[in-house]
Amino acid sequence: MSPTSNTSELDPDASIPLTSQKTQETIQETPSTQVSNTETNSEADTGSQRLKITASNGLTALKKLVVTEPKKKRVKRDKSFGQGSNEVSGSSVKPIKRTGSHGKLAMLPSLPLDILFEIFGHLSPADILHLSRTTKSFRRVLLNKSAISVWKAAFGNLQEDEAPTPCPEELSLPVWANLLFSPHCHSCSASNIRSIEWTLRMRLCGKCTKAQSIPQKKFKKEVKLDIILLRCLPFQRRVKDGKTNTYCLKSHKEAFIKELDNLVGDRNKFIADRTSEMKARAEHAEVCEAWSDRLAEERESALEDIRDERRYFITERLYELGYAPELKFLDDVHFTKRDLVAPLDYDLEMLTDLEEVRVAKPITERIWNGRVKDKVVDFMEIVKYFREINDRKLLMQRRREEVAKAWPVWLAGQAQRYPPGYFLPTVRDIAEHPILKAQIEKDGEAALSQPDILGVLDTMHDAIEAWRKEKSALLSSLVPEGSRADLIGDLNPAENLEWMERAMAVFNCNKRLEEYPAGPSIVYNPDKPHEEYLTYRQGQPARSYGEPTCMWFPTYLHHPSSRLAYPDWWEARYHVNEFFKVEGMPIEGIEGAPGNEKLRRAKWNCDQLVFDEKASGLVKRILEACGMPVTATVKELDAADPRLVCLKCTHGKKCDGERRVSVLTWRKAVKHALKSHWGSNTSRFERISDSDAQKARELEAAEYRTRHGGDPPKVGDAKTPHLRCLLCRDGRHEPMKPLSFIEMRFHFVRHHRASLKELDDPQPGSLLTTTEVWDKPPTQPILIQMVPKKGRPTTKQ
Structure with a gap:
């Protein structure tokens, strides 16, 4: 041994x-x-x-x-x-090394059963269920039939709402307690399974549900066995992600079929009893589901109360630490969207998304100082960094807003030097000019006052002239070499801007809206021949709709595609640069076109302008027919107001006082040749006599009275839109179309109340309104036909 x-x-x-x-x-x-x-x-x-x-x-x-x-x-x-x-x-020995020790309650199962049952009778069913799973001894004792009194006493200790209903007759109390209080899968023992399949009377995880269930749609109503199964099997209904799924278990189906095959007695009575049993089970499941939903709501409400108390506690501590501006900034980023200049919501998460804030656990001062404070403060320091950046941008934004407000005021005072239609920078160009940009971006937190801005603008006359010459050179680069000799000649576009006023300077908007970002386009509306509208049709240039959109001076300089643009996505989302917003823009409402509130003023550009060489050549031939030089300006040609006949339509036959032909204005003649003859180089025109031209004007007025039942609009009529406001030129409230006298009064009441008296009784030298229209072509008369005679050129070429 x-x-x-x-x-x-x-x-x-x-x-x-x-x-x-x-x-x-x-x-x-x-x-x-x-x-x-x-x-x-x-x-x-x-x-x-x-x-x-x-x-x-x-x-x-x-x-x-x-x-x-x-x-x-x-x-x-x-x-x-x-x-x-x-x-x-008196002798020395080594200590005894123990490899294990018995618990203090290790001998508890050896106590008499009556003592054990008396102790266990004061516990809850969940406690007894957990106790039965500790040792085999407790399991043998508590799951024995003799322990039924313990389970009954335990269920009797429950409050009214702690169990949905009494235990069903077909279930034992331990099984009922297991279903109610043990959150594990009854198939694979997966933990934390909160949902109970009340009809099936078990808990199943998603994996086991998918593997062991049969959808109800698999049972066919034309098959007799399936009809019986639909009546005699328990079906569970589950709603997930808005979809309802009803299913039963494969084991229930197999057990029922086996029991049905081995049935000896009355088959119909068996099926009827099972059907009534399933009906009672379904009613019992509805009661249990209502209890379960109410319990879940109460639990969630209790957890939410704990979260609210925790958020309130942390927020109060952050206020005490001086993070009030950061908390407001977070609220603006995620909720109000106010006072934001940059899209920071993708860089910052919500305070409630932090693990230390959203956890549903009570918080104390010890917990706050222990591990929560450092992490939350670190997060708030990041928020502070972004808040300071945003505050700086917001300050510069407010300074730009003051510049945008001062610019129309300054222009109104400079109306003599810069008359209506004068080629000037936009308010966006002025706000981003280096001279004013230095004032906007200077250090400090002081705002810019309007007198200071007006003083700076008074020193910018040379800068404005330099800007005009720069844009003139840029615009002249669009003129092809074949037309430069006739249009520009020996002029230097960078020093002389006279070439832009010539009638041969014809431009078009070749805007395609899929080329983002860019401005809107103006197209001719055949239903309203006296007006042109902004269009939002996508995929094709504007000139493919209706008449060509030929533009002469000064219309092409003030065209919306040169001065307006869609806002950036963050500008539209956060309502930034509201002072650059455009109001009153007429927009053609087709195919869900966005509203005019989505347009912003942009820096002047000629990206969408193209020189129309064909139209320029047609104007040259019209000038030849009128006996005017190629250097004639648009203003001179409008003053002559000739009436022309298209010789291509008459097959080259000239006016002889016997042939009935269409009589055109010079602008209509250009658009007619572009539309009907594709701008052919063989198009020629003939100017009719002055007497016939006067007669044509009378026929045009008569045709207007016939169609519209009244005289054509005249400048000076109270209801005729012909006035433009000079106090808000290039400002936010500038009307984007001419206004009648009544409309102008309403405009002054709304935006210039102090100047209303001057509008009614204008003082000498005051410039409040003008009849000049610089961003739209003159209204063209209605096309008429007559028998004209050939006229003579007014001047020699």
Whole structure:
């Protein structure tokens, strides 16, 4: 026999091989251990026995071995000895090393059942359920039929709303408690399964549901067995992501079919009983679902209250730490969208999204100072960084707004120097000019006052002239070489802007809206021949709709595609640059066109302008027919107001006072040749006599009276739109179309109340309104036909 230590311990989880005398372990006396004869004999007797452990006597054998284990003498420790030395009868021994110890309640199952049941009767069903899963002894005791009183007492301890209904008759109390209080999958034992399939009376995870269920749609109503199964099987309805799915379990189907096949009695009665049973189960499931939903709502409400208290606590601490501006900034970023100059919501998460804030746990000062404060403060420092950037941009934005407000005021005071239609920078160009940009971006938090801005603008006359010459050179680069000799000649576009006023300077808008970003386009509306509208038709240039959009001076300089643009997406979302907003723009409402509130003033550009070489050539031939030089301006040609005949339509035959032909204005003649003759180089025109031209004007007025029942609009009539406001030129409230006198009064009441008296009784030298229209071509008369005679050129070429 091999020697062993002075103590022996029994592992309750290990098997005890006691099949032969040779395999027994004995305790051999050693020099350092004194064992009495009684203990030795006891061990010898134990070793000589043959024990057979079975399921029925395992606990008894364990108790016997524990009781017969030799008692250890109590050792008195001497402080003078080193650690690990004990004094027993004046000798030193080594300390006993324990590999394990029994719990204090390890002998609890050995108590009498009546005492155990009395103790367990004060617990809840969930406690008893958990207790039954601790050891096999508790499981045998608590899941025995004799413990039914314990379960009943436990369920009797529940409050009114802690269980949906009493336990169904077909379920035992332990099974009912397991269904109510054990959040695990009944198939794979997955944890944290909150939803209960009340009709199936079990909990299933998503994976097991998918693997073990059969959708209701798989059962066909024309198959007799499926009809029976639909009536006799429990079907669970689940709503997920807005979709309803009804299913049963494969095991229920197989068990029912097997039971139906082995049925001996009345089949119809069996099916009827099962149908009524399923109906009762469905009604019971509805009650349980209502209880479960109410319980979930109460739980969520309680958790939300805890979250609210936690958020309020953290917010109060942040206010105390001086983060009030950052909290307001976060509110603006995620909710109000006010006072924002940049789209920062993609860089900042919400305060409530932080793990330290959104967790549903109560918070105290100790928790706040321990681990929450540092993380939340770090986040607020990041918010502070972005807030300071935004505040700086917001300050510059407000300064630009003051510049935008001062610019129309300055222009109104400079009306003599810069008359209506004068080619000037836009308000966006002025706000971003280096001179004013330096004032806008200067350090400090002081706002710009209007007198200061007006003083700076008074020093910018040379800068404005330099800007005009720069844009003139840029615009002249669009003129092809074949037309430069006639249009520009020896002029230097960078020094002389007279070439832009010539009638041969014809431009078109070749705007395509899919080329974002860019401005809108103006097209001719055949239903309203006296007006042109903004269009939002996509995919084709504007001139493909109706008449060509030929533009002469000064219309092409003030065309919307040169001065207006769609806002950036963040400007539209955050309502930034509202002072550059355009109001009163007539827009053709087709195919869901966006409203005019989505247009902003832009820096002047000629990106969408193209020189119309064909139209320029037609104007040259019209000037030849009128006996005017190629350098004639638009103003001179409008003053002559000739009436022309297209010789291509008459097949080259000239006016002889016998042939009836269409009489055109010079602008209509250009558009007619472009539309009807594709701008052919062979198009020629003939000017009719002055007397016939006067007669043509009278016929045009008569035709207007015939069609519209009144005289043509005249400048000066109270209801005729012919006035433009000079106090808000290039400002936010500038009317984008001519106004009548009545409309102008309403405009002054709304935006210039102080100047209303001057409008009624204008003072000498005051310039409030003008009849000049610089951004739209003159209204063209209605086309008429007559028998004209050939006229003579007014001047020699």
